[in-house]
Amino acid sequence: MTKPLILISNDDSISAPGIRYLIGLMRKIGQVVVVAPSDPQSAKSHSITITNPLRAKTIEKSHEYSEYSLNGTPVDCVKFALHRLLDRKPDIIVSGINHGSNASINIIYSGTMAAATEGAMGGIPSIGFSILDYSEDADFSFAEEYIISIVNKVINDGLPKNTALNINFPISNGKKYNGLKVCRQADGYWKEDFEERLDPRDGKPYYWLKGDFQLHDKGDDTDEYALRNYYVSMVPVKFDFTDYSNIENLKSFES
Amino acid sequence: MTKPLILISNDDSISAPGIRYLIGLMRKIGQVVVVAPSDPQSAKSHSITITNPLRAKTIEKSHEYSEYSLNGTPVDCVKFALHRLLDRKPDIIVSGINHGSNASINIIYSGTMAAATEGAMGGIPSIGFSILDYSEDADFSFAEEYIISIVNKVINDGLPKNTALNINFPISNGKKYNGLKVCRQADGYWKEDFEERLDPRDGKPYYWLKGDFQLHDKGDDTDEYALRNYYVSMVPVKFDFTDYSNIENLKSFES
Numbered sequence: 001m002t003k004p005l006i007l008i009s010n011d012d013s014i015s016a017p018g019i020r021y022l023i024g025l026m027r028k029i030g031q032v033v034v035v036a037p038s039d040p041q042s043a044k045s046h047s048i049t050i051t052n053p054l055r056a057k058t059i060e061k062s063h064e065y066s067e068y069s070l071n072g073t074p075v076d077c078v079k080f081a082l083h084r085l086l087d088r089k090p091d092i093i094v095s096g097i098n099h100g101s102n103a104s105i106n107i108i109y110s111g112t113m114a115a116a117t118e119g120a121m122g123g124i125p126s127i128g129f130s131i132l133d134y135s136e137d138a139d140f141s142f143a144e145e146y147i148i149s150i151v152n153k154v155i156n157d158g159l160p161k162n163t164a165l166n167i168n169f170p171i172s173n174g175k176k177y178n179g180l181k182v183c184r185q186a187d188g189y190w191k192e193d194f195e196e197r198l199d200p201r202d203g204k205p206y207y208w209l210k211g212d213f214q215l216h217d218k219g220d221d222t223d224e225y226a227l228r229n230y231y232v233s234m235v236p237v238k239f240d241f242t243d244y245s246n247i248e249n250l251k252s253f254e255s
Numbered sequence: 256m257t258k259p260l261i262l263i264s265n266d267d268s269i270s271a272p273g274i275r276y277l278i279g280l281m282r283k284i285g286q287v288v289v290v291a292p293s294d295p296q297s298a299k300s301h302s303i304t305i306t307n308p309l310r311a312k313t314i315e316k317s318h319e320y321s322e323y324s325l326n327g328t329p330v331d332c333v334k335f336a337l338h339r340l341l342d343r344k345p346d347i348i349v350s351g352i353n354h355g356s357n358a359s360i361n362i363i364y365s366g367t368m369a370a371a372t373e374g375a376m377g378g379i380p381s382i383g384f385s386i387l388d389y390s391e392d393a394d395f396s397f398a399e400e401y402i403i404s405i406v407n408k409v410i411n412d413g414l415p416k417n418t419a420l421n422i423n424f425p426i427s428n429g430k431k432y433n434g435l436k437v438c439r440q441a442d443g444y445w446k447e448d449f450e451e452r453l454d455p456r457d458g459k460p461y462y463w464l465k466g467d468f469q470l471h472d473k474g475d476d477t478d479e480y481a482l483r484n485y486y487v488s489m490v491p492v493k494f495d496f497t498d499y500s501n502i503e504n505l506k507s508f509e510s
Contacts, residue, residue, distance in 0.1 A: 050297060105494065108494055180509055192337075208309075237497065239360065254434065254437055
């Protein structure tokens with residue numbers, strides 16, 4: 001029997017601990033191809049590279065395991081894998097494990113989730129994994145059983161068409177997670193603060209983006225709620241952005 | 256009476272014909288502040304700049320009209336305007352006029368629409384305008400009456416909370432558009448082709464992303480359908496990506 005073909009990407013770059021951990025897990029399950037950014041691409045959202053040429057570097061290549069880095073975004077990586085590199089469709093695409101939350105509105109900025117969404121757009125069951133821990137020494141050990149079981153289930157059963165999964169793990173407190181909850185995206189917002197500093201060369205100001213996350217949502221069915229209660233959160237994500245509830249309301253604009 | 260405060264951004268950069276045209280129109284309506292990227296940022300989606308410092312350049316500054324360029328993405332521009340530059344909330348944010356379609360799945364890659372969505376996330380009525388014409392000489396003249404009337408209506412009546420408008424104009428055929436349709440986002444996909452070339456320095460391959468748009472949608476209620484029939488398309492866009500229709504289906508993952 002052919003082993004399942006698993007495509008892996010991320011946004012923290014090919015050398016990030018999160019993707020190295022995920023690669024280790026996926027090699028237990030199937031034939032693995034990694035195509036990941038050569039440099040960090042956090043907060044690159046669904047951007048693609050159209051004004052620069054892309055260059056791929058082969059790091060390892062065998063039937064069981066291949067690894068490439070690309071000087072592009074996470075979505076570039078998925079497109080390059082699907083449309084140039086692979087001679088068959090992957091059975092699943094997994095992205096991550098991202099260092100930092102992609103819950104609530106973070107998803108809109110996330111390169112990790114964009115890679116998964118791009119996979120779903122291509123008709124491939126796709127999952128983004130993130131942990132609420134920026135540390136290089138993040139403890140992924142309690143995530144392992146969830147990742148293995150979710151990936152196996154998705155390989156066997158597939159996912160609903162046009163849907164990717166956004167899965168977040170709380171930062172580990174050294175104990176098993178309380179379980180997994182299927183959630184909706186919490187209503188939240190980044191209130192930004194631009195820190196001004198003066199350039200030592202010319203004394204002119206420059207700015208660092210430095211935000212403060214505000215949770216506007218009191219629901220107990222959200223990803224934020226699950227994570228704050230030490231549950232793993234799973235949000236089904238789609239890429240039809242139409243606000244159907246307001247199509248009728250806007251008919252007065254028609255002519 | 257205080258004039259409405261209008262914030263303008265785009266992704267084609269501050270010198271693009273589309274934004275210059277939009278600035279001209281908006282100055283007839285209100286007090287205008289422009290914060291736009293110093294360089295082209297097409298296909299940058301909702302990305303933000305977190306690893307580089309941002310620098311703003313004041314191009315013009317008066318009570319009636321101010322213009323700044325920023326070495327960042329469209330979303331950086333909106334965040335910088337809202338959280339650093341302006342001392343009151345704009346009454347409306349308009350983004351564009353983008354050179355090229357943001358209908359169907361193009362919205363997910365679009366910096367122009369990301370600027371509008373970021374505005375809506377901040378609670379400000381926000382609209383992205385695009386025309387299906389990449390030319391520097393694009394004919395915006397038939398878009399004018401729609402833009403003026405939509406912007407005035409939105410300033411007066413507002414928009415539903417958490418909703419931005421994605422408005423696309425067909426390429427002009429020298430005649431008035433047939434009207435405006437409120438639509439849903441068409442189901443479409445970019446099938447990419449990576450054109451391989453050889454680097455003259457070392458003979459190694461590099462790649463240009465070069466896609467082919469595939470419309471998978473046969474509906475007559477989509478933005479693509481409206482545009483192909485010479486109508487202006489308006490899609491209400493939200494930023495809750497939860498696929499509510501599949502939350503129940505996925506409960507078998509819970510533990």
